[in-house]
Amino acid sequence: MQRFKTGEMIVDPGTQLLMEGAKAAQLYTVLSGMGIRYKTLENGRRQVIGFVMPGDFVGLQAGIMGEMCHSVEASTPMRLCVFNRSRVYELYQSQPERAYALTYLAAVEEHFLGDALATVGQRSASEKIAWSLARFYARAASLDLVTKNKCPLPFRQQDLADALGLSLVHTNKTLAKLKRDGIVVWTNGELEVHNLAELQKLSGIGDDTAAPRPLI
Amino acid sequence: MQRFKTGEMIVDPGTQLLMEGAKAAQLYTVLSGMGIRYKTLENGRRQVIGFVMPGDFVGLQAGIMGEMCHSVEASTPMRLCVFNRSRVYELYQSQPERAYALTYLAAVEEHFLGDALATVGQRSASEKIAWSLARFYARAASLDLVTKNKCPLPFRQQDLADALGLSLVHTNKTLAKLKRDGIVVWTNGELEVHNLAELQKLSGIGDDTAAPRPLI
DNA sequence: CGAGAACTTGATTCAACTCAACACTGGTGG
DNA sequence: CCACCAGTGTTGAGTTGAATCAAGTTCTCG
Numbered sequence: 001m002q003r004f005k006t007g008e009m010i011v012d013p014g015t016q017l018l019m020e021g022a023k024a025a026q027l028y029t030v031l032s033g034m035g036i037r038y039k040t041l042e043n044g045r046r047q048v049i050g051f052v053m054p055g056d057f058v059g060l061q062a063g064i065m066g067e068m069c070h071s072v073e074a075s076t077p078m079r080l081c082v083f084n085r086s087r088v089y090e091l092y093q094s095q096p097e098r099a100y101a102l103t104y105l106a107a108v109e110e111h112f113l114g115d116a117l118a119t120v121g122q123r124s125a126s127e128k129i130a131w132s133l134a135r136f137y138a139r140a141a142s143l144d145l146v147t148k149n150k151c152p153l154p155f156r157q158q159d160l161a162d163a164l165g166l167s168l169v170h171t172n173k174t175l176a177k178l179k180r181d182g183i184v185v186w187t188n189g190e191l192e193v194h195n196l197a198e199l200q201k202l203s204g205i206g207d208d209t210a211a212p213r214p215l216i
Numbered sequence: 217m218q219r220f221k222t223g224e225m226i227v228d229p230g231t232q233l234l235m236e237g238a239k240a241a242q243l244y245t246v247l248s249g250m251g252i253r254y255k256t257l258e259n260g261r262r263q264v265i266g267f268v269m270p271g272d273f274v275g276l277q278a279g280i281m282g283e284m285c286h287s288v289e290a291s292t293p294m295r296l297c298v299f300n301r302s303r304v305y306e307l308y309q310s311q312p313e314r315a316y317a318l319t320y321l322a323a324v325e326e327h328f329l330g331d332a333l334a335t336v337g338q339r340s341a342s343e344k345i346a347w348s349l350a351r352f353y354a355r356a357a358s359l360d361l362v363t364k365n366k367c368p369l370p371f372r373q374q375d376l377a378d379a380l381g382l383s384l385v386h387t388n389k390t391l392a393k394l395k396r397d398g399i400v401v402w403t404n405g406e407l408e409v410h411n412l413a414e415l416q417k418l419s420g421i422g423d424d425t426a427a428p429r430p431l432i
Numbered sequence: 433c434g435a436g437a438a439c440t441t442g443a444t445t446c447a448a449c450t451c452a453a454c455a456c457t458g459g460t461g462g
Numbered sequence: 463c464c465a466c467c468a469g470t471g472t473t474g475a476g477t478t479g480a481a482t483c484a485a486g487t488t489c490t491c492g
Binding site: 039041042043045046047049060061064065069070089092093096097099100102103104106107108109110111113114115116117118120121122123162163164165204 | 257258259262263265277280281285286305308312313316320326327330331332333334337338378381420
């Protein structure tokens with residue numbers, strides 16, 4: 001694996017790691033920090049596709065298809081492991097298990113996107129918010145980022161709104177309601193879960209801990 | 217490739233090819249006919265994830281992850297080429313180009329899901345409908361299914377509504393409006409495009425013909 | 433000819449949106 | 463040191479796009 005690594009990179013919050021439509025992109029594994037994947041539409045609106053967490057592989061689309069179809073932006077400082085895109089094909093020749101793991105990652109991503117689509121398409125605002133928080137919390141837990149029912153959640157309300165297809169105002173009001181009801185509190189980039197059972201019930205998620213992903 | 221093929225299969229409309237959660241699924245390539253991929257939520261609602269067309273590969277998730285996270289149902293009679301799931305890993309060992317093509321397919325699927333998510337999350341009802349019809353029309357064109365601005369569209373309005381997160385009634389009314397405005401007509405399982413430019417403008421899609429997919 | 437599916441259409445309701453302030457924070461420069 | 467500003471979060475009032483409810487109409491098929 002070391003042969004493919006070309007270096008490490010550190011970026012500040014707000015940095016665009018990858019740009020929609022960019023051809024000559026890099027591939028990264030996230031070592032620390034978080035970010036968001038998003039698309040920008042012609043009408044100027046933004047759809048957040050997902051949140052990027054440590055261990056995630058970023059830029060696979062560019063590596064395989066030659067072009068990104070979404071952008072990735074850092075929300076916190078991030079440390080990244082950089083790979084050489086041109087070597088991806090080589091990997092298929094020489095390391096079938098790793099190639100298989102790559103496809104596995106793509107399949108998991110697809111699975112997750114399907115869930116997101118179902119949520120955005122079929123659920124109400126409070127269910128959407130509960131779903132995304134529960135989802136994030138479960139992934140944070142599997143990364144050992146949870147202490148005493150708390151985990152970091154370094155995004156803006158606008159990011160969550162854009163992920164769920166809600167307006168910022170309505171997102172804010174719905175979060176306020178979840179807080180009033182003693183379910184979750186999200187302040188200063190930190191999420192605190194007070195009633196996990198209720199949160200999961202609202203979100204329609206079982207308590208299946210997010211399955212560990214193979215690390216590339 | 218022939219070594220992986222285990223046979224052909226013909227199914228009637230309404231048949232479930234693959235079931236959400238099923239472990240021991242098959243893999244198929246669609247030779248003819250169409251179907252839909254969908255998820256069912258706890259609350260009973262349904263999200264259509266996408267439409268299955270000839271040439272599509274179906275069941276990759278089960279092949280890679282061991283379990284489907286959505287179901288696939290035939291909308292027309294379908295003819296399928298059946299593969300043996302257990303051979304997938306073997307393919308990674310012996311045929312790197314084909315393995316690469318598989319990952320490519322997964323990446324394309326992911327791309328498409330991202331687009332769908334953006335549409336469902338950010339666009340208005342008429343934009344959503346225009347988008348899905350334009351999208352379908354472009355894919356049909358790339359499969360040579362379009363003659364004189366017409367192509368088959370063998371789904372129910374309910375399917376489209378469930379794909380876009382709209383109610384059946386509103387979908388129907390929006391389709392009626394597109395017809396009144398002389399843009400598209402969809403009757404008897406056939407789609408006729410009267411004003412492609414306007415349709416694409418509404419949908420926010422360029423006229424990029426869907427890129428050909430590698431065939432497995 | 434009756435029954436079930438799919439499709440239409442009109443009336444009414446409501447969840448979520450927009451608009452419009454205002455509050456809090458951290459950073460910058462005079 | 464303080465005034466100002468830009469980014470983010472909060473709250474209320476009024477509006478609206480899409481949902482729901484409630485009938486019909488085809489159409490097919492046994």
